[in-house]
Amino acid sequence: MHVAARIDCDLFCRVIDNFGDAGVCWRLARALARDHGWRVRLWMDMPEALARIKPAGLNEPDIDLRHWTTLPADLEPADCVIEAFACELPRSYIDAMAARAGGTRWFNLEYLSAEDWVEGCHGLASRDPATGLAKHFFFPGFTARTGGLLRERDLLARRDAWRADAALQQAIFARLGMQPDPAALQLTLFSYESPALVSLVDALAGGDRPAQLWVPEGRALTALEQICGQPLAPGEACQRGALDIRPLHFMDQDDYDALLWHADLNIVRGEDSFVRAQWAARPLLWHIYRQQDDAHIAKLDAFLDRLCTGLGPGATQALRAVHAAWNRDLPLPAESWHALFAALPALRQHAEAWAASLARQSDLASQLVSFNQTPI
Numbered sequence: 001m002h003v004a005a006r007i008d009c010d011l012f013c014r015v016i017d018n019f020g021d022a023g024v025c026w027r028l029a030r031a032l033a034r035d036h037g038w039r040v041r042l043w044m045d046m047p048e049a050l051a052r053i054k055p056a057g058l059n060e061p062d063i064d065l066r067h068w069t070t071l072p073a074d075l076e077p078a079d080c081v082i083e084a085f086a087c088e089l090p091r092s093y094i095d096a097m098a099a100r101a102g103g104t105r106w107f108n109l110e111y112l113s114a115e116d117w118v119e120g121c122h123g124l125a126s127r128d129p130a131t132g133l134a135k136h137f138f139f140p141g142f143t144a145r146t147g148g149l150l151r152e153r154d155l156l157a158r159r160d161a162w163r164a165d166a167a168l169q170q171a172i173f174a175r176l177g178m179q180p181d182p183a184a185l186q187l188t189l190f191s192y193e194s195p196a197l198v199s200l201v202d203a204l205a206g207g208d209r210p211a212q213l214w215v216p217e218g219r220a221l222t223a224l225e226q227i228c229g230q231p232l233a234p235g236e237a238c239q240r241g242a243l244d245i246r247p248l249h250f251m252d253q254d255d256y257d258a259l260l261w262h263a264d265l266n267i268v269r270g271e272d273s274f275v276r277a278q279w280a281a282r283p284l285l286w287h288i289y290r291q292q293d294d295a296h297i298a299k300l301d302a303f304l305d306r307l308c309t310g311l312g313p314g315a316t317q318a319l320r321a322v323h324a325a326w327n328r329d330l331p332l333p334a335e336s337w338h339a340l341f342a343a344l345p346a347l348r349q350h351a352e353a354w355a356a357s358l359a360r361q362s363d364l365a366s367q368l369v370s371f372n373q374t375p376i
């Protein structure tokens, strides 16, 4: 019997800010290790960002977390080297890759975008001028001609099992200190600061239906403290009319998935929570990471164009209106929020179909593994 040799991988990650860089790299490392049997050395310059999303420790036998500053000058590079988000490898390491007996494969993992140009750039190579070594650009994306999205093999089965099992749900709610009210609209908030947040609070507070807004610690909770004019701490609730604001501790990444599975509307941001909200198959509002020259607006529109295909005109308009206000710092009248709340059943149905269609694509780690096997 032929036993395939295990692939060793060096995955390099620099944390620019927040948690997305660490969050994406951790998910990729875990999918490569668990789903594909790779051994991963994860080199991070700020392991403390990872510690926030894995507070109980990493506990992954095939992932070896190393601090970037401890990278030895004479390190033997791995079979496959992934540089996340153009984080720039040390010169000595690139030279060692070029000199490595048996060769090495080198990928740059790019940021996610729904824009059309991604298809033309995915898989292209550039050569290191000093050594001639090829580096391939690996673009995540939403179409078959991109590198796909991070989705571990068992994710959707775990999501569906959790949704079907009240005891599993209660276990997570108890761990997170949550008491969801079945009569209340359930929302989660993990965004950056936006002037539209105050209009959301007002619309929910003045609504006919009770609502619970679950808010993990961080920038959005701090913004809410200013809106409410009082400190908000995990474990405490703050009532404003029909709205019950529930601060939560920043939680393990896997528990955050379950929170997204639970809610009727998830307000998410950046890259990783944005993708996870899509796998939750529930309506989402995306606060995109702001870029210079408003480059993020083209990215946002490209995503909404894809997402809204096949969605009815009323729900499309409601979804676009709240995205425009939230991301362009525009005022948002209460009617626009109420239009969104009214559209939630249609948006949920659409989110289920959207997640199912995305799940027909090969996931990012599987595509990277296949790419790694193709001869250059």
Ligand code: TRH
Pocket: 015, 016, 017, 018, 019, 020, 021, 022, 023, 024, 052, 053, 054, 190, 216, 249, 250, 251, 252, 253, 254, 256, 269, 270, 271, 272, 273, 274, 289
């Ligand atoms: O934190 P983000 O804003 O991260 C990023 C970075 O800013 C990065 O520089 C930028 O390039 C990128 O966005 C686009 O948002 P994101 O990507 O959603 O990452 C958040 C991570 O935190 C994600 O892995 C989920 C995790 N998380 C937890 O583990 N526990 C929690 O309680 C919450 C709310 C999130």
